Amino acid sequence: MTTKSSQDYKSPLKERANVFLPSVSIDCTIFGFHDGILKVLLNKFKTNRKWMLPGGFVFLNENINNAAHRILSERTGLNEVYLKQFYLFGDTERVQPDENKQILDATGINQPHWLLDRFVSIGYYALVNHSQLRIYSTESEKVEWFHINEIPKLYGDHNRIIEKAIRSIRSQINSIPIGYELLPEKFTMSDLRIIYETILDRKLDRRNFQRKMLSTGVIIKLDEVSKKWGCKSACLFTFDKEKYNFAQKSGMAYSEW
Amino acid sequence: MTTKSSQDYKSPLKERANVFLPSVSIDCTIFGFHDGILKVLLNKFKTNRKWMLPGGFVFLNENINNAAHRILSERTGLNEVYLKQFYLFGDTERVQPDENKQILDATGINQPHWLLDRFVSIGYYALVNHSQLRIYSTESEKVEWFHINEIPKLYGDHNRIIEKAIRSIRSQINSIPIGYELLPEKFTMSDLRIIYETILDRKLDRRNFQRKMLSTGVIIKLDEVSKKWGCKSACLFTFDKEKYNFAQKSGMAYSEW
Numbered sequence: 001m002t003t004k005s006s007q008d009y010k011s012p013l014k015e016r017a018n019v020f021l022p023s024v025s026i027d028c029t030i031f032g033f034h035d036g037i038l039k040v041l042l043n044k045f046k047t048n049r050k051w052m053l054p055g056g057f058v059f060l061n062e063n064i065n066n067a068a069h070r071i072l073s074e075r076t077g078l079n080e081v082y083l084k085q086f087y088l089f090g091d092t093e094r095v096q097p098d099e100n101k102q103i104l105d106a107t108g109i110n111q112p113h114w115l116l117d118r119f120v121s122i123g124y125y126a127l128v129n130h131s132q133l134r135i136y137s138t139e140s141e142k143v144e145w146f147h148i149n150e151i152p153k154l155y156g157d158h159n160r161i162i163e164k165a166i167r168s169i170r171s172q173i174n175s176i177p178i179g180y181e182l183l184p185e186k187f188t189m190s191d192l193r194i195i196y197e198t199i200l201d202r203k204l205d206r207r208n209f210q211r212k213m214l215s216t217g218v219i220i221k222l223d224e225v226s227k228k229w230g231c232k233s234a235c236l237f238t239f240d241k242e243k244y245n246f247a248q249k250s251g252m253a254y255s256e257w
Numbered sequence: 258m259t260t261k262s263s264q265d266y267k268s269p270l271k272e273r274a275n276v277f278l279p280s281v282s283i284d285c286t287i288f289g290f291h292d293g294i295l296k297v298l299l300n301k302f303k304t305n306r307k308w309m310l311p312g313g314f315v316f317l318n319e320n321i322n323n324a325a326h327r328i329l330s331e332r333t334g335l336n337e338v339y340l341k342q343f344y345l346f347g348d349t350e351r352v353q354p355d356e357n358k359q360i361l362d363a364t365g366i367n368q369p370h371w372l373l374d375r376f377v378s379i380g381y382y383a384l385v386n387h388s389q390l391r392i393y394s395t396e397s398e399k400v401e402w403f404h405i406n407e408i409p410k411l412y413g414d415h416n417r418i419i420e421k422a423i424r425s426i427r428s429q430i431n432s433i434p435i436g437y438e439l440l441p442e443k444f445t446m447s448d449l450r451i452i453y454e455t456i457l458d459r460k461l462d463r464r465n466f467q468r469k470m471l472s473t474g475v476i477i478k479l480d481e482v483s484k485k486w487g488c489k490s491a492c493l494f495t496f497d498k499e500k501y502n503f504a505q506k507s508g509m510a511y512s513e514w
Contacts, residue, residue, distance in 0.1 A: 021280050021375060021377070022279035022280050023278050023279050023280045023281055024280055024281065024347075024377060058347070060375065061349055062349065063347060063348045063349055064345060064346075064347025064348070064377060065347065067347075085344065085345060087342065088321060088342060088345045088379050089321075090281075090315070090320060090321025090322065090324075090379070091320045091321070092318055092319065092320055118278060118317065120278070120281060120321060122345050122347070171429070171432060172428070174431060174432075175428060175431075
């Protein structure tokens with residue numbers, strides 16, 4: 001899977017006002033895990049001063065959840081992704097008018113323009129397998145992964161959207177087997193633990209973590225080792241797809257961390 | 258606390274189109290607990306064929322969460338209520354145009370009217386102390402509590418909104434001390450258990466439930482008994498306000514049910 005080049009991506013700002021549902025936008029916080037670091041995918045058009053979350057607008061005759069999948073696919077090339085609505089952001093001050101005027105000015109789009117109206121934004125988060133998403137920047141659009149602890153000041157309230165997405169995942173960490181979408185098929189227990197530590201924002205005991213994870217029955221220990229960390233080998237694990245699907249529906253059976 | 262009479266309540270449908278944020282509405286699922294039954298507050302204007310959730314629209318310059326509190330207060334007279342946003346409902350087919358045409362016809366409002374445009378609705382749930390809310394119906398509006406298992410076919414997708422609200426509370430039942438807002442200051446363990454049983458939709462073991470609840474430290478056993486159930490007396494309990502506030506912020510420390 002690769003991201004589309006921005007040549008393929010038609011800016012929604014060039015659409016007429018009556019193409020999209022008024023007042024409503026969508027922003028996607030896309031999490032990936034790579035080299036022991038939880039990352040977020042951000043993009044920046046040449047015309048923007050600030051980095052922002054990949055987002056878009058809803059067609060008049062389009063269901064909201066379908067719009068979120070379409071926007072994610074258009075912006076990243078990803079389909080069939082774990083995408084979850086988590087909060088609607090609706091403060092009046094969430095985006096400063098100047099930020100949008102600057103974008104329109106730089107894009108050469110005439111004003112008044114519907115982008116200058118107030119928008120509420122529906123926050124979705126996606127958990128994606130970093131290794132399956134090859135991103136590349138073009139002349140008009142940069143796309144980059146950012147370390148979760150090194151996010152710059154973003155457009156509008158997008159920093160708050162990312163924080164809320166993490167808090168939302170944190171509140172569900174006991175009921176959702178969270179690593180499945182973020183990890184390759186085979187992974188070390190350290191990789192899985194780092195994801196939990198990043199989301200919970202605290203260190204977890206190695207042995208307790210492994211014991212709890214295996215006790216859920218969702219994770220299987222393989223008869224293979226990883227040599228990724230040099231001469232020290234680490235056991236590899238995998239998710240039991242069937243039990244994972246069951247746990248997704250009915251909740252995990254482990255206690256608080 | 259009492260609900261306002263509908264004479265006090267000015268129908269938002271009489272407002273001009275440019276008073277409210279386009280496309281966005283709010284619907285509140287208000288839960289109360291009384292006589293061992295979890296109930297939902299519904300209303301029905303004389304002009305409506307179907308019962309519906311108390312809801313409303315967002316002023317152009319109003320934050321979304323403030324709008325939800327205002328709407329709840331206007332419709333029920335309740336202030337400072339535990340009110341939580343849980344999902345945005347955005348299917349194109351969520352309300353049939355005929356339903357809204359019928360409401361406008363019956364109200365004598367001219368068409369075309371902005372109510373006939375597409376609306377997404379932000380779902381909020383409120384947990385209220387049933388004994389503190391006196392409701393009364395008027396000539397133009399009926400307001401009634403409905404047994405959670407006896408909800409009629411409602412306006413639009415409002416049945417789905419209630420179901421999703423319950424699922425949302427269920428998914429958080431391990432992290433939020435859910436009974437606090439629903440119960441009077443002093444309550445029996447049976448009352449608390451019935452709330453959990455209703456939300457989880459299954460029977461819980463009496464002794465295990467009491468043990469788990471007390472182990473959280475959020476609930477205190479009082480030196481008083483209730484005679485509500487006739488000659489058989491039941492111990493009374495209360496929430497430790499300070500520990501409750503802490504648990505609200507940091508999550509409860511009990512395991513799955």
